Amino acid sequence: MQQLAFQKIGSLALLCTTLYTLTLFPTQAQQTSVPYSRQDSLRGSITEERExxxxxxxxxxxxxxxxxxxxxxxxxxxxxxxxxxxxxxxxxxxxxxxxxxxxxxxxxxxxxxxxxxxxxxxxxxxxxxxxxxxxxxxxxxxxxxxxxxxxxxxxxxxxxxxxxxxxxxxxxxxxxxxxxxxxxxxxxxxxxxxxxxxxxxxxxxxxxxxxxxxxxxxxxxxxxxxxxxxxxxxxxxxxxxxxxxxxxxxxxxxxxxxxxxxxxxxxxxxxxxxxDAPRMMRAFEHWFGPYPFxxxxxxxxxxxxxxxxxxxxxxxxNGYQQGYKGKDFSETGWGLTFDYIIIHEAGHEWFANNITYRDIADMWIHESFTTYSESLFLDYHYGVNAGNAYLQGARSVIKNDIPIIGDYGVNQRGSGDMYFKGANILHTLRQWIDQDEKWRAILRKMNATFYHQTVSTQDIEGFLARETGLPLQTFFDQYLRTAQVPLFQHYWKDDRLYYRWQEVVDGFSMPVTVSQNNLTHVLHPTAAWQSTDLLLPGRVFETDPNLYIFTQQIRAPSE
Missing domain, CATH: 2.60.40.1730 (tricorn interacting facor f3 domain)
Structure with a gap:
């Protein structure tokens, strides 16, 4: 069943026997240096003989x-x-x-x-x-x-x-x-x-x-x-x-x-x-809606x-053991409270089998949401801090090597970072929304909206932008189409905190919650320097650890 509209591949592109990639995002460069073959195109594209x-x-x-x-x-x-x-x-x-x-x-x-x-x-x-x-x-x-x-x-x-x-x-x-x-x-x-x-x-x-x-x-x-x-x-x-x-x-x-x-x-x-199977069902039906099958x-x-x-x-x-073959990716202990294969692979019933990528370049739709489901399983059974700790701890396996989205039309997936980096991206979005029941309602509606359908990254991006009401285009461009992590750069000068985003795509804008002396403040950095006097000058402050960003304090520029 062809659930959603698909792009027709031009016959000229199919004749290419060396370099071929169908990209839905013209500004995204090819991720690999190896030229693609006609076999890659025949396998990965919607040919005239298929459509x-x-x-x-x-x-x-x-x-x-x-x-x-x-x-x-x-x-x-x-x-x-x-x-x-x-x-x-x-x-x-x-x-x-x-x-x-x-x-x-x-x-x-x-x-x-x-x-x-x-x-x-x-x-x-x-x-x-x-x-x-x-x-x-x-x-x-x-x-x-x-x-x-x-x-x-x-x-x-x-x-x-x-x-x-x-x-x-x-x-x-x-x-x-x-x-x-x-x-x-x-x-x-x-x-x-x-x-x-x-x-x-x-x-x-x-x-x-x-x-x-x-x-x-x-x-x-x-x-x-x-x-x-x-x-x-x-x-x-x-x-x-x-x-x-x-x-x-x-x-x-x-x-x-x-x-x-x-x-x-x-x-x-x-x-x-x-x-663990019925425990999984209870948690995932809570977060994602009814089991799809x-x-x-x-x-x-x-x-x-x-x-x-x-x-x-x-x-x-998995050898009838907790974690991933006995290992906890987060090294926090939380990963050993469940059987990784039962929770992760069954989570794919919602994200892979119910909502299915149309092109393997968009495999993040399967793996990012399903890896994120592991933290939601912990959130449901052990509390939000357990899920938070699990994702923060698992950041040690992220490589930031190539973009998470792969090359289109040639059966090519993106970076393996689609697992834990992808999960942390979704967790970052949860913090931006800052309403957990709204976030849960969005995840449930997503599984209802795309019930038993094949989808693209654009479908998911558009849905999340509409449902959150947030300007998410540069957010997804940054996290899915580049390998760079936003860098929150700052310095103190004249009792004011100066701050900006670095290593980001044009127009990137995402709020950052900072804490100091048990008080929290929301900053709205862009690529241009801004300043605030909300914080006590020179004192240590912390950015929200649930945001997947890097931070860097630099010297104040001289006059």
Whole structure:
């Protein structure tokens, strides 16, 4: 489903085989020095062969062979014609292979360009019509060298030597293991995932288990139905000899099933550790509004890698320990009061699966808000000071290397600072608003406004500017489109405090709260020097530690 309007990529730009970037912000320079290829453009842009059809439904029907580490099957693509065109792009990455494209029982010719397949449809494609395309494929998908950061399949064993299998493919693309329209701007309205595995293994995927079938005495097919729009990278297969337990959470929209699938040897540990799941739900429904997928339920599934935000099927591999593999990013102790993977990956149900970036250059929309959700979890359960301390402490991991927004149209994300720097940016905005209930209402309205939609940075910026009533353009230009942190520079002279912003974009203006002798004052610095006599001359004062800024006292200039 194409939820929001998208930008058409000019054919001339697509012909570029070296340097290509579609930028929504002409003043933002390319972030990397490596020239982009035509494959980057075919993967990351909305090509003519993509834009003319609206994705409605997938039925992914595959058999997974753990012994051969292979996947064989088909994907039936249902789509609606938006404008007449005869060439349709489907993506599948090597070493997986397409065996044929079929429409109305006839095999369709196609041409291939790297990972992009261009199907030449013989049936006239008339505006408003709904058609199906069956894609038959198979092969041995790439094994992830470093999941989940490097995409692919992970094939491990449990303690009894039985297969333990899962996929992870954000960034690299779902087309690593199944053929699809591999761009984030368009999602199917719903999806059926049918996976056949050898007994006694079971497959757990997104949505709800509709039924199981026995295609042979030694195999079982699990049919999982997703009733909500879903991003390609969120489609999940998790295969093991799982133990299952569940509970019912009474949430804002009524009863919600929480289902847990874990290796049998870890069942007792999971019964304790997964108590963080209902705690997460209580905190995030408070801050963000109802869980976005009541119809599909919520699952937490053990996998042989750290974890991933697969929609309604969050995967978990944190070793049943607090923090991030036992580490507290903030070094305050607060990061060890929760299981990082449960809280962070489940937070993505609101920011990634409900509100989804249209281009990976805007990945900050997923990671900044979700990392910020960790502090809101602490805020809800332990108080505002706990959330504040967590974010302030985690600033030590921020690099300020390149801008948080990446390059558009080439499948390129921005800086890894989108996590904790992004969270601190949002926390800074909370201080500027200075009304916590208003901030909470904005976060809840944001999830309602963009419910099950793909969005751009401009969508989010515009929404926040309207809802806060604040002039936020230079705020976002500064924090998202440069790597520089605003520098609050000051000096004392003639019993007055002189102050200004440095290292900022033109027109940057954001208030700063300062404290001295238990009194607080709000200053309104710009890039030009200003002065005030509100503070006791020469005495120490403190800027609000919840603002992500740098401060510098300099010598007063001589006359």
């Amino acid at each position: 003319w059809w609206d994705l409605l439904y997938y039925h992914l029907d595959v058999e997974v062979d753990p012994r051969r580490k292979s996947i064989q099957g088909k994907n039936t693509v249902h789509y609606k014609v938006l404008k007449s065109y005869q060439t349709l792009q489907i993506d599948l990455q090597e070493p997986m292979e397409i065996k044929g494209f079929y429409q109305e029982g006839r095999e369709m010719p196609y041409r291939r360009e790297g990972n992009a397949y261009f199907v030449e449809l013989e049936l006239p494609q008339k505006v408003g019509e709904i058609h199906q395309l069956q894609v038959v494929y198979g092969g041995t998908p790439r094994i992830s060298p470093n999941p989940p950061w490097s995409g692919g399949l992970t094939w491990e064993k449990d303690q009894k030597g039985r297969p333990f299998i899962a996929n992870s493919n954000q960034g690299d693309g779902a087309s690593l293991w199944w053929p699809c329209k591999d761009h984030m701007y368009d999602e199917p309205d719903s999806m059926l995932i049918s996976v056949t595995v050898p007994d006694p293994l079971m497959n757990v995927s997104n949505g709800r288990l509709r039924k199981t079938e026995k295609p042979s005495p030694e195999k079982t097919t699990y049919h999982w139905f997703v009733s909500s729009p879903i991003a390609n990278y969120g489609v999940n297969i998790s295969i093991a000899d799982y133990a299952h337990f569940s509970e019912e959470y009474l949430g804002e929209k009524g009863p919600l099933t929480l289902d847990f699938y874990v290796l049998r040897e870890n069942l007792e540990k999971a019964l304790v550790q997964f108590k 009541y119809e599909d339920g919520f699952k937490l599934i053990e996998v042989p890698y750290l974890g991933m935000e697969h929609q309604s099927a969050v995967t978990y591999g």
